[in-house]
Amino acid sequence: MNLQEVVFYILGALLLITGGLVAFRPKPIESALWLIVNFICTSALYVLLGAHFVAVIQILVYAGAIVVLFTFVIMLLNLNPQELGLTAAVPWTSIVLISGTIGVIFLCLHVATPELLKDLPALAENAGTWGTLESFSKVFLVKYVWSFEIAGVLLLMAVLVVGLLAHHHPKAVTAGKSLEKDIS
Amino acid sequence: MFEVLLPWLFLLGKILLFFGIVFGGVAPVMIWVERKVSALIQDRVGPNRVGPFGLLQSLADGIKLVLKEPLEPEGVVKPYYYLAPILAVIPAALSFAIIPFGPATTLGGLFETPQRLQISNLNAGVLFLLAVSSLSVYGVALAGWSSNNKFSVMGALRASAQMISYELAAGLAVVTVILLSGTVDLVSMVEAQSSMWNIVPGFFAFLVFLPAIFAETNRLPFDLAESEAELVVGYHTEYSGIKFGLFFLAEYAIMTSISAVCVLMFFGGWELWPGFSWNDLYAALNLGWTTEGTTNILGTIIPSVWFVTKVCAFLFLFVWVRWTLPRFRYDQLMSIGWKRLLPLAILNITITAALMALV
Numbered sequence: 001m002n003l004q005e006v007v008f009y010i011l012g013a014l015l016l017i018t019g020g021l022v023a024f025r026p027k028p029i030e031s032a033l034w035l036i037v038n039f040i041c042t043s044a045l046y047v048l049l050g051a052h053f054v055a056v057i058q059i060l061v062y063a064g065a066i067v068v069l070f071t072f073v074i075m076l077l078n079l080n081p082q083e084l085g086l087t088a089a090v091p092w093t094s095i096v097l098i099s100g101t102i103g104v105i106f107l108c109l110h111v112a113t114p115e116l117l118k119d120l121p122a123l124a125e126n127a128g129t130w131g132t133l134e135s136f137s138k139v140f141l142v143k144y145v146w147s148f149e150i151a152g153v154l155l156l157m158a159v160l161v162v163g164l165l166a167h168h169h170p171k172a173v174t175a176g177k178s179l180e181k182d183i184s
Numbered sequence: 185m186f187e188v189l190l191p192w193l194f195l196l197g198k199i200l201l202f203f204g205i206v207f208g209g210v211a212p213v214m215i216w217v218e219r220k221v222s223a224l225i226q227d228r229v230g231p232n233r234v235g236p237f238g239l240l241q242s243l244a245d246g247i248k249l250v251l252k253e254p255l256e257p258e259g260v261v262k263p264y265y266y267l268a269p270i271l272a273v274i275p276a277a278l279s280f281a282i283i284p285f286g287p288a289t290t291l292g293g294l295f296e297t298p299q300r301l302q303i304s305n306l307n308a309g310v311l312f313l314l315a316v317s318s319l320s321v322y323g324v325a326l327a328g329w330s331s332n333n334k335f336s337v338m339g340a341l342r343a344s345a346q347m348i349s350y351e352l353a354a355g356l357a358v359v360t361v362i363l364l365s366g367t368v369d370l371v372s373m374v375e376a377q378s379s380m381w382n383i384v385p386g387f388f389a390f391l392v393f394l395p396a397i398f399a400e401t402n403r404l405p406f407d408l409a410e411s412e413a414e415l416v417v418g419y420h421t422e423y424s425g426i427k428f429g430l431f432f433l434a435e436y437a438i439m440t441s442i443s444a445v446c447v448l449m450f451f452g453g454w455e456l457w458p459g460f461s462w463n464d465l466y467a468a469l470n471l472g473w474t475t476e477g478t479t480n481i482l483g484t485i486i487p488s489v490w491f492v493t494k495v496c497a498f499l500f501l502f503v504w505v506r507w508t509l510p511r512f513r514y515d516q517l518m519s520i521g522w523k524r525l526l527p528l529a530i531l532n533i534t535i536t537a538a539l540m541a542l543v
Contacts, residue, residue, distance in 0.1 A: 029264075029329065033322075033326075036322070052306055052308045053311070056308040057315075059315040063319060068318075068321050068325070068347075068348055071322070071344070072325070072341070072348075075328075075329050133307060
């Protein structure tokens with residue numbers, strides 16, 4: 001086992017542990033903080049692959065912007081574990097369902113990974129530039145430009161929908177109030 | 185043996201030089217400058233008791249902060265309360281990893297090939313700096329949240345909203361500079377500016393970048409996060425002693441790194457003057473050495489000092505603005521960020537890209 005593999009397994013273990021902590025810590029703010037550690041570990045995995053650009057973007061977008069938003073909301077709401085309903089027992093059917101789903105996903109990955117890895121030697125041709133900003137941009141903006149644009153349009157639509165929902169929110173509240181009046 | 189150790193010693197030397205200068209030199213001196221300039225602007229004398237011109241005042245303050253009793257206010261959320269100052273300093277320290285402070289040099293023939301005066305040469309270049317500075321919001325947010333004080337929470341909320349908003353504008357301004365230079369690497373960016381500094385073609389980008397970095401560093405006129413009149417001092421109200429000192433140190437360290445990036449991106453880094461490089465000057469003076477330092481180590485030191493001078497000018501601008509401009513109102517701050525700077529930045533990228541494609 002060479003040094004790279006050792007680092008990979010340490011990072012993998014850290015990823016799993018922090019992922020578990022994200023899911024099982026009682027306080028939401030703790031989960032958010034472990035999520036940052038998780039993202040930094042993921043980014044370290046990208047660095048291990050030589051993809052510095054993706055690693056930096058991972059930190060910039062996820063740890064630097066999205067989790068900030070999470071913590072922002074958590075701080076605004078300031079919920080305690082009782083309000084989150086974490087004290088209620090989880091029914092065994094959902095435990096079986098969740099672990100079953102995760103098992104199926106792992107099985108799919110186990111079957112599919114060798115097939116996916118067959119494509120990798122093609123990437124090894126440009127090993128010197130692999131993962132650099134230049135080669136990344138070439139693949140991203142030439143080969144996958146349509147998927148990228150579609151994803152962008154999807155996100156834009158999501159933003160518009162959220163805007164619409166927020167815009168209609170006051171009406172909904174007043175409707176609810178009038179409903180309450182009717183009931184009373 | 186020496187040949188094997190040399191690159192490592194060089195790396196260690198660069199790291200020690202940077203941290204020594206920034207945390208041991210720039211931060212204390214900047215606090216003194218801040219107080220002296222504020223005194224000058226407000227027609228006062230300023231610190232003048234400790235040492236000549238009050239220069240040792242920062243040292244005295246530092247000793248005081250370290251020796252102070254570590255107070256722990258009631259009701260703080262303990263681990264996060266202690267974690268927050270550390271999380272504030274880490275991004276500030278990390279941001280120096282990619283800042284070059286001089287041209288590539290062989291250190292007067294010590295190395296075979298010219299070595300970069302940069303701790304780490306990352307492929308992502310200036311993007312790393314954006315990523316790291318976006319992490320600095322956690323120190324502020326956690327400090328406010330864990331302090332069990334409504335003023336702290338208000339300050340933290342304001343700071344995080346402000347940092348997210350202005351990061352976008354700053355990032356888009358950086359995109360313009362990347363377009364102009366054709367690279368994200370800061371050393372190549374400086375080399376690309378040898379004939380014309382980016383401030384001329386990228387003037388509007390600078391116009392967006394400057395307010396954005398003032399907001400990123402939480403300094404006046406954007407210091408809503410710690411506005412004394414409303415929030416005591418905002419997110420670090422409940423901090424004292426060295427924990428407060430760390431926040432203070434982080435602020436000045438980030439200020440220094442951002443000033444350095446500004447000089448590197450817009451003001452030609454260590455280049456002497458637009459269209460007139462150090463090599464031209466050496467040739468004109470018949471000195472027989474070049475900036476690469478192949479023949480003389482002075483050829484490396486002089487541009488580095490010139491770079492530091494430019495950074496100092498920027499640091500002075502930070503102080504000057506702080507003591508001159510009043511604070512914005514919170515809604516003004518948000519509308520400037522989202523309705524003025526962001527459209528200007530996007531428009532600027534579009535026009536720059538179109539012009540570069542045409543010309």
